[in-house]
Amino acid sequence: MKILVCISKAPDTTTKISFTDGDTKFDESGVKYIVNPYDEWYALVRGLELKEAHGGSVTTVTVGTAEDDATIRKALAIGADDATRINVKPEDASQVAAEIAAYAKEGAYDLVLLGKETIDYNGSQVGGMIAEHLDMPFISLAEKLDVDGTTATLDKEITGGVQTVEAELPLVVSCAKGMAEQRIPNMRGIMAARKKPLNVVEPTNAAKQTSFVKYALPAPKSAVKLIDPNNMDELVELLHNEAKVI
Amino acid sequence: MKSDLYTHPDYYALDDLLTDEHKLIRDTARDWVKKEMSPIIDEHYENATFPMHILSGLGEIGAFGPYIPEEYGGPGLDQISYGLIMQELERCDSGLRSTASVQSSLVMYPIWKYGSEEQKQKYLPKMATGEMIGCFGLTEPDYGSDPGGMVTNFKDMGDHYLLNGAKMWISNAPFADVAVVWAKNEEGRIHGLLVERGMEGFSTPEMHGKLSLRASATGELIFDNVKVPKENLLPGRSGLGAPLSCLDSARFGIAWGALGAAMDCYDQALRYSKERKQFNVPIGAFQLMQKKLAEMITEITKAQLLTYRLGQLRNEGKATSAQISMAKRNNVEIALNIAREARQMHGGMGITSEYSMMRHMANLESVVTYEGTHDIHLLITGMDVTGIPAFTREMPTKK
Ligand SMILES: Cc1cc2nc3c(=O)[nH]c(=O)nc-3n(C[C@H](O)[C@H](O)[C@H](O)COP(=O)(O)OP(=O)(O)OC[C@H]3O[C@@H](n4cnc5c(N)ncnc54)[C@H](O)[C@@H]3O)c2cc1C
Numbered sequence: 016m017k018i019l020v021c022i023s024k025a026p027d028t029t030t031k032i033s034f035t036d037g038d039t040k041f042d043e044s045g046v047k048y049i050v051n052p053y054d055e056w057y058a059l060v061r062g063l064e065l066k067e068a069h070g071g072s073v074t075t076v077t078v079g080t081a082e083d084d085a086t087i088r089k090a091l092a093i094g095a096d097d098a099t100r101i102n103v104k105p106e107d108a109s110q111v112a113a114e115i116a117a118y119a120k121e122g123a124y125d126l127v128l129l130g131k132e133t134i135d136y137n138g139s140q141v142g143g144m145i146a147e148h149l150d151m152p153f154i155s156l157a158e159k160l161d162v163d164g165t166t167a168t169l170d171k172e173i174t175g176g177v178q179t180v181e182a183e184l185p186l187v188v189s190c191a192k193g194m195a196e197q198r199i200p201n202m203r204g205i206m207a208a209r210k211k212p213l214n215v216v217e218p219t220n221a222a223k224q225t226s227f228v229k230y231a232l233p234a235p236k237s238a239v240k241l242i243d244p245n246n247m248d249e250l251v252e253l254l255h256n257e258a259k260v261i
Numbered sequence: 262m263k264s265d266l267y268t269h270p271d272y273y274a275l276d277d278l279l280t281d282e283h284k285l286i287r288d289t290a291r292d293w294v295k296k297e298m299s300p301i302i303d304e305h306y307e308n309a310t311f312p313m314h315i316l317s318g319l320g321e322i323g324a325f326g327p328y329i330p331e332e333y334g335g336p337g338l339d340q341i342s343y344g345l346i347m348q349e350l351e352r353c354d355s356g357l358r359s360t361a362s363v364q365s366s367l368v369m370y371p372i373w374k375y376g377s378e379e380q381k382q383k384y385l386p387k388m389a390t391g392e393m394i395g396c397f398g399l400t401e402p403d404y405g406s407d408p409g410g411m412v413t414n415f416k417d418m419g420d421h422y423l424l425n426g427a428k429m430w431i432s433n434a435p436f437a438d439v440a441v442v443w444a445k446n447e448e449g450r451i452h453g454l455l456v457e458r459g460m461e462g463f464s465t466p467e468m469h470g471k472l473s474l475r476a477s478a479t480g481e482l483i484f485d486n487v488k489v490p491k492e493n494l495l496p497g498r499s500g501l502g503a504p505l506s507c508l509d510s511a512r513f514g515i516a517w518g519a520l521g522a523a524m525d526c527y528d529q530a531l532r533y534s535k536e537r538k539q540f541n542v543p544i545g546a547f548q549l550m551q552k553k554l555a556e557m558i559t560e561i562t563k564a565q566l567l568t569y570r571l572g573q574l575r576n577e578g579k580a581t582s583a584q585i586s587m588a589k590r591n592n593v594e595i596a597l598n599i600a601r602e603a604r605q606m607h608g609g610m611g612i613t614s615e616y617s618m619m620r621h622m623a624n625l626e627s628v629v630t631y632e633g634t635h636d637i638h639l640l641i642t643g644m645d646v647t648g649i650p651a652f653t654r655e656m657p658t659k660k
Pocket of ligand 1: 403405637652
């Protein structure tokens, strides 16, 4: 089975987010990047598990600049066989999906796996767009994926329950929590990653379709007001007159 | 379960000086510690037990002999990688780092540097994976800071050596498969012998009652007419310089490691000072708290620069014993001070196992004692700058 896993970087979860240039740019100074956890923990690890069970190969693809190489090396250390970086700074989901689809077309992959979203922009758009470009089925938010012959069976969370879906390979799957368990690379993997190929290819120069205009931080959490449990009248009064929610 | 929120302070952007691989190795060790060690360390500390099941995991993240070349089963990494791994381990617990230090610097290092080809092939690959564990016997009941006075000795019996004596305070002894034992031959010259568990007359009783380094096993090594095969002598070097060179390697790791403990204490103190409120404000708003935090991060940053430069020197084979000694002494001392201050900043909570400062504080009392006490390291620096050794003196008589 030939598996392609899309890997992108994302700011470490402890990053203090701030903006520059009149709130039009994300301030990258001092930001520590990690592999987007949905890509790493779920898409990549499930890809590796499927390869271990059925044979085949796991290739990663990243749309990004040389700054992404550290996160790509980590994916190789965890166990991917080879990696490709499409050498352009990603600017929107449409551009990323078009670049990945153009690359994936050449490879005849059975499965294209990616995280359900990146933890920075939370767009959840790339998977569906890749599937459209490749004319493949797309299953989003899958938390379980098994392959039997050319048929994939997937579980995905729906409101209040789980839906089981079947689809024929090749297909595109966006992976959510539960799909696999985080794998910590070991030293053998880190050493092997030194020698694994990280191919850099030039972009097709797909155009972006959207532009970021402005960023804003969420409003800071306001202080909590504690009300004595014996004083329900005060609670109702505050909810009504101050918070104006009832 | 409490979650481990640690992130390392990096006030002078030292991460920019590390390679991507250094960072991957460090982050791997950190992820492993958070997943495997942080949830269980307090229980092992309280029960004074060593978590035996983690040995193979330590092997997998490269904590055993990171600089041992690939031909002997190691990953062949540089000294900065070694330091970073020790830092992540001691960030969790000094006992954990001690086990890795002993295995790497005090057992694998002398076998690699002074062992025969057969010894290297026999021991190093299995030690790199944690399948085989070693300990290092230098200290004796009557010879601690002055190991050259040791009485453990061996006689040449023709087809074997006969070893007699005892070692004390030996980390990993209770479960080690092999001990690197420093003993004097009939001419009084110190040699290293590889003594294996199971040899007749060799026992390793565990020492109890430690109020520090409780998650590390410490024991004695007792040699009662132990027949040691002649091929178990380390042929490459003899004299006190041989064990001291191992201590150089271990002290280098301790300098990085103790700093890890300091960084953990600072990280928690900083977080707590923003969360805990007294007199209606976060305690971090008080000048006295800020003074403590400012001094902590300053000392940590200085120590980070010291260890990084020392790592470069050691990579180039240029670090002197005295330079390593200074880093060990300084970093353990600042770690002890930071652990105490951070503990106080947590008030009553600081004495509980909910936070790690009190455990670090108690652990660091061992770290400031072993591998040369703080005062012995002062004498090493003193001798280095004056050229005058001040380790011994005439016993004064009363006039
Ligand atoms: C938890 C733990 C684990 C250990 N693991 C190992 C191990 O794996 N292998 C091993 O070989 N050893 C190990 N040690 C032993 C350790 O290295 C010794 O404890 C250390 O060298 C100090 O020796 P000592 O305890 O005999 O103290 P002493 O040497 O008796 O020192 C007592 C005091 O006298 C001071 N002092 C001594 N000489 C001088 C001097 N010339 N001038 C001024 N002050 C002086 C010391 O600084 C100290 O304050 C371990 C110790 C501990 C606590």
